[in-house]
Amino acid sequence: MSGTLKEHCGVVGIYNHPEAANLAYLGLYALQHRGQESAGILSLDGNKMFIEKGMGKVADVINQARLAQLPGSAAIGHVRYSTSGESSLAESQPLMAKYASGTIGITHNGNLINAERIRSLLVEDGSIFQSTTDSEVIVHLIARSRAAGFAQRVIDSLSKIEGAYSLIFLTETQMIGTRDPHGFHPLALGRIGDGYCIVSETCAMDLIGATLIREIDPGEMVIIDETGIKSFRPFPSQKTRFCVFEYIYFARPDSTIHGLNVHMVRKEFGRQLARESAVDADVVISIPDSGTSAALGYAEESGIPYDIGMIRNRYVGRTFIEPKQSIRHFGVKLKLNPVKELLSGKRVIVIDDSIVRATTSKKIVSLIRGVGAREIHLRISSPPTCFSCYYGIDTPTRQELIASSHTKDQICSYVEADSLEYISVEGMRRSVGPMGDKICDACFTGDYPLPVKEEHFVQLRLFDSI
Numbered sequence: 001m002s003g004t005l006k007e008h009c010g011v012v013g014i015y016n017h018p019e020a021a022n023l024a025y026l027g028l029y030a031l032q033h034r035g036q037e038s039a040g041i042l043s044l045d046g047n048k049m050f051i052e053k054g055m056g057k058v059a060d061v062i063n064q065a066r067l068a069q070l071p072g073s074a075a076i077g078h079v080r081y082s083t084s085g086e087s088s089l090a091e092s093q094p095l096m097a098k099y100a101s102g103t104i105g106i107t108h109n110g111n112l113i114n115a116e117r118i119r120s121l122l123v124e125d126g127s128i129f130q131s132t133t134d135s136e137v138i139v140h141l142i143a144r145s146r147a148a149g150f151a152q153r154v155i156d157s158l159s160k161i162e163g164a165y166s167l168i169f170l171t172e173t174q175m176i177g178t179r180d181p182h183g184f185h186p187l188a189l190g191r192i193g194d195g196y197c198i199v200s201e202t203c204a205m206d207l208i209g210a211t212l213i214r215e216i217d218p219g220e221m222v223i224i225d226e227t228g229i230k231s232f233r234p235f236p237s238q239k240t241r242f243c244v245f246e247y248i249y250f251a252r253p254d255s256t257i258h259g260l261n262v263h264m265v266r267k268e269f270g271r272q273l274a275r276e277s278a279v280d281a282d283v284v285i286s287i288p289d290s291g292t293s294a295a296l297g298y299a300e301e302s303g304i305p306y307d308i309g310m311i312r313n314r315y316v317g318r319t320f321i322e323p324k325q326s327i328r329h330f331g332v333k334l335k336l337n338p339v340k341e342l343l344s345g346k347r348v349i350v351i352d353d354s355i356v357r358a359t360t361s362k363k364i365v366s367l368i369r370g371v372g373a374r375e376i377h378l379r380i381s382s383p384p385t386c387f388s389c390y391y392g393i394d395t396p397t398r399q400e401l402i403a404s405s406h407t408k409d410q411i412c413s414y415v416e417a418d419s420l421e422y423i424s425v426e427g428m429r430r431s432v433g434p435m436g437d438k439i440c441d442a443c444f445t446g447d448y449p450l451p452v453k454e455e456h457f458v459q460l461r462l463f464d465s466i
């Protein structure tokens with residue numbers, strides 16, 4: 001299936017808790033959907049930092065023995081899916097570096113759009129980079145800053161950076177969490193025991209038993225040290241442009257972002273879609289799991305019953321022994337199988353969250369047709385994806401986005417559905433209520449909050465196909 005689930009990164013930070021690394025591990029476990037390429041935890045014990053990281057999912061990388069190597073009462077962790085840089089251990093995070101005044105640990109979610117330019121300047125000036133990740137640029141800027149004190153160095157460095165960042169830093173004396181002025185990606189602050197945590201999504205707090213204090217605001221910097229929490233707004237204020245694709249697809253449905261529960265938002269997308277593109281049918285089904293919340297909303301609004309029409313094999317892993325040529329081409333069947341007895345002879349509405357290259361939809365329509373569905377009406381809970389993302393979401397280049405060069409009718413014929421409708425941009429904005437004018441929807445509209453010159457940015461990793 002095109003779009004093997006690849007998301008951007010997840011970050012977690014724990015401060016002042018006797019089981020910091022354990023909690024970071026659990027936090028990452030809850031954020032696993034944000035990246036499965038690599039995982040890592042850095043801990044602080046006294047003045048010493050320890051780091052364990054590797055390629056793969058959290059539970060594969062961090063075992064009991066490695067956790068035991070992460071002592072101390074503060075820790076930061078990261079799960080990675082690379083949207084920039086190569087994919088190897090050197091690129092995995094947290095990054096740890098020594099500089100004139102001590103040691104820094106850093107974890108980053110997002111994508112910096114001027115990192116390449118800054119990197120070239122730094123390299124020309126003698127800097128030696130150990131990875132291709134744009135986050136390392138921040139480390140170099142901090143190390144070279146002449147500002148007094150770590151927080152000032154961070155502010156000085158980030159003021160040179162353009163792009164999306166939700167960052168957590170750890171030094172010997174403090175943990176800092178900060179979000180870029182547009183607030184592209186989420187970051188939340190919580191209380192755990194006598195300490196604090198900072199996490200990408202609130203679902204991580206639920207797992208570790210932390211209480212949400214509040215979300216970190218776009219452009220805010222929170223400093224946590226032995227005296228408590230301090231908040232600063234060191235960057236020029238900008239209009240909030242939170243990534244709407246977090247609501248549509250990336251974030252976990254049990255997370256709350258900018259005060260809105262993700263599942264509820266997705267249900268509202270579904271309701272709105274039903275209002276905009278009603279069709280007579282017998283059953284509403286979803287492509288699990290990404291389309292399920294919207295399908296429930298669609299069913300609720302249309303009065304057509306929701307049912308489970310596709311079963312997902314939850315155990316499909318990254319590696320899979322390719323059978324011999326003669327029995328190959330399982331394609332999407334490896335992951336999803338339709339329920340024949342439910343769908344045969346029926347008029348079916350199929351809900352998915354997005355169409356990117358349309359390979360998934362095409363295969364799914366063919367599977368459902370194959371079990372005898374009479375009509376297949378595809379409904380998509382996001383508008384047509386016409387533009388690439390440069391702020392941390394893995395979208396293929398523009399040429400590969402089917403909607404950038406095909407009309408809705410052409411896409412409908414390509415996937416061989418009886419009808420195809422997307423939610424409108426207006427409908428999507430309305431569905432996120434108070435966030436309607438505070439989202440980045442550049443992937444649908446081309447309205448990029450930060451100017452991007454394609455030649456400055458290499459979109460390195462595209463979707464894989466199976």
Ligand code: AMP
Pocket residue numbers: 001002003004005006007249287290352353354355356357358359360361393394395463
């Ligand atoms: P495609 O087959 O290329 O049209 O991909 C669409 C499918 O990929 C949908 O089922 C989405 O749930 C999923 N998807 C959308 N965006 C992404 C992304 N950035 N990374 C991984 N999967 C995605």
